[in-house]
Amino acid sequence: MDTLGATFAALSDPTRRLIVDRLTRGPAPVSELARPFAMSQQAISKHVAYLERAHLIQKRRAGRQHLCALNPAALRAVALWAESYRRVWEKNFQRLDALLEEMKTSKKRRRITRRASQ
Amino acid sequence: MKNSDTLKVTPSGDREIVMTRLFDAPRGLVFDALTKPELIRRWLLGPGGWSMAVCTVDLRVGGAYRYVLRNDRNGTEMGWGGTYREILRPERIVHTERFDQHVYSGESVITTVLTEKGGKTIFTARMLFESKTARDTVLSSGMERGAAASYDKLEQVLQSQGQKT
Numbered sequence: 633m634d635t636l637g638a639t640f641a642a643l644s645d646p647t648r649r650l651i652v653d654r655l656t657r658g659p660a661p662v663s664e665l666a667r668p669f670a671m672s673q674q675a676i677s678k679h680v681a682y683l684e685r686a687h688l689i690q691k692r693r694a695g696r697q698h699l700c701a702l703n704p705a706a707l708r709a710v711a712l713w714a715e716s717y718r719r720v721w722e723k724n725f726q727r728l729d730a731l732l733e734e735m736k737t738s739k740k741r742r743r744i745t746r747r748a749s750q
Numbered sequence: 751m752k753n754s755d756t757l758k759v760t761p762s763g764d765r766e767i768v769m770t771r772l773f774d775a776p777r778g779l780v781f782d783a784l785t786k787p788e789l790i791r792r793w794l795l796g797p798g799g800w801s802m803a804v805c806t807v808d809l810r811v812g813g814a815y816r817y818v819l820r821n822d823r824n825g826t827e828m829g830w831g832g833t834y835r836e837i838l839r840p841e842r843i844v845h846t847e848r849f850d851q852h853v854y855s856g857e858s859v860i861t862t863v864l865t866e867k868g869g870k871t872i873f874t875a876r877m878l879f880e881s882k883t884a885r886d887t888v889l890s891s892g893m894e895r896g897a898a899a900s901y902d903k904l905e906q907v908l909q910s911q912g913q914k915t
Contacts, residue, residue, distance in 0.1 A: 640886045644764050720797050722757050725771050727793035731783055732775035
């Protein structure tokens with residue numbers, strides 16, 4: 633799987649999304665990341681390792697403990713993807729908007745013509 | 751007034767992509783635009799610079815549809831199609847989708863739901879893929895398709911938006 637695929641795979645799990653969400657507010661040790669979950673610290677460590685392999689987070693040593701921090705480059709890649717896919721569909725839908733406007737107008741016109749002929 | 755509100759595209763669970771969008775029209779019209787070939791031809795044109803060479807729809811359960819987009823400049827074709835599994839006018843369509851040539855060769859099942867509120871329609875399409883890997887591949891392929899389409903047509907988009915206002 634390519635890098636972006638790995639990133640999405642890592643983000644497909646709700647626990648891992650919550651971990652990433654927490655880290656957007658700043659680096660934290662695994663013990664703190666584990667606190668909101670009814671899960672062992674060991675289970676959380678596995679999720680953290682998964683995120684690390686997908687390059688979404690980096691670990692660094694701060695004194696005696698390891699701090700987890702987000703990797704902004706990986707998150708930017710996700711945001712960029714979402715933006716470009718969105719853009720192609722937005723173009724389809726902008727054309728659909730214009731078409732629907734036209735359909736609404738011609739429907740109204742038909743109604744008026746019918747009323748006028750009665 | 752421009753009504754092209756925010757389009758949302760989000761991964762959901764392991765195997766789904768969910769797309770939502772608001773349209774300023776009753777859902778009967780949106781349903782028609784999504785299912786009548788003469789109307790589909792007008793908007794399902796991808797990034798721009800493509801026209802629809804084939805657009806056939808057999809709108810009944812078990813019926814097939816087939817679309818082919820052709821690049822105006824070099825004639826490259828991109829085709830896809832599938833069958834209808836559920837049709838409930840004007841609120842729900844379930845259909846399958848498979849691309850001729852794509853990074854992802856499998857089939858996906860798309861459930862489209864149209865909800866009307868005060869004359870406007872909330873469009874929700876849930877695309878369910880065969881596996882998590884398939885979903886993730888499609889997600890990552892959007893990058894290339896989108897990037898190719900992006901900037902050369904930006905000016906045109908801005909112009910057409912200007913005309914609408």
